[in-house]
Amino acid sequence: MKKIWLWSVLLLSGCHSGTGDRQVFTVDHHLNARSQEPRVKMVVIHYTAEDNASSLRLLSQGDVSAHYLITSPDGKSAPAVTVYQLVPESRVAWHAGVSGWRGYTHLNSISIGIELVNPGYYRKGGMTTCTLYPPSQLLALESLLQTLVKRYAITPVNIVGHSDVAPSRKQDPGPCFPWHSLANAGLGAWPDAGTVSQFLAGRSARAPADPRVLIALLSRYGYPVTDPASQSEQTRLIRAFQMHFRPAGVTGKADAETEAIARALLSKYGTLH
Numbered sequence: 001m002k003k004i005w006l007w008s009v010l011l012l013s014g015c016h017s018g019t020g021d022r023q024v025f026t027v028d029h030h031l032n033a034r035s036q037e038p039r040v041k042m043v044v045i046h047y048t049a050e051d052n053a054s055s056l057r058l059l060s061q062g063d064v065s066a067h068y069l070i071t072s073p074d075g076k077s078a079p080a081v082t083v084y085q086l087v088p089e090s091r092v093a094w095h096a097g098v099s100g101w102r103g104y105t106h107l108n109s110i111s112i113g114i115e116l117v118n119p120g121y122y123r124k125g126g127m128t129t130c131t132l133y134p135p136s137q138l139l140a141l142e143s144l145l146q147t148l149v150k151r152y153a154i155t156p157v158n159i160v161g162h163s164d165v166a167p168s169r170k171q172d173p174g175p176c177f178p179w180h181s182l183a184n185a186g187l188g189a190w191p192d193a194g195t196v197s198q199f200l201a202g203r204s205a206r207a208p209a210d211p212r213v214l215i216a217l218l219s220r221y222g223y224p225v226t227d228p229a230s231q232s233e234q235t236r237l238i239r240a241f242q243m244h245f246r247p248a249g250v251t252g253k254a255d256a257e258t259e260a261i262a263r264a265l266l267s268k269y270g271t272l273h
């Protein structure tokens, strides 16, 4: 009985911030420091590899989440797609996991996560292939990205895929994700074709290149490199880079064109170090 009474007192006193009714300070908002920047610095794009209903359930009830989920058109409802906001932008969503980009780690705390409903990869005629993203879904994504870029002054290099920031673990949003057309809409990075051919300098696109040189370039662009000498890590990093910037040729091998693309990106957007 005594215990119950004590708890009641504690609960009641909690309403008064532990100081009773007395106000001990005021917050003065009239100054605003010059040195500051948005907490959100990047957008990470994913696919769910599930249908609309399972994606919504997993991302709202499960151990992972994203700020936004863009459904796939089911042909029944209008408008064709729905954009769910599942986590407020001011809060951290659990979408990136162990990740790194341009020197930052723990990207969940500095990014907005967007999940697109897409089945991902499937086997067809003995080949693994990815699933195209419907135009209405991409239109919704573009519109959402425009508002985020504006709100947080997100730079083109900081609009990335999950596979860019976790290349050893993740393959989404995959080579079917249209990074090039997104860049044509003013969103995300893309190299200038002229600069790529300049750096290609007459070599054939698939001529072998030095993987160590390529990995060093990818690291300077922002890719998280932990063990540059590891062959399996080299392959995964090169695959991730090619999925983003040369989806027609995802080989995991260093070649002249992949190296020229990396150099063209660095000359356009600057190097990290």
Ligand SMILES: [Zn+2]
Pocket (backbone or CB within 6 Å): 045, 046, 047, 095, 162, 170, 172
């Ligand atoms: Zn993902």
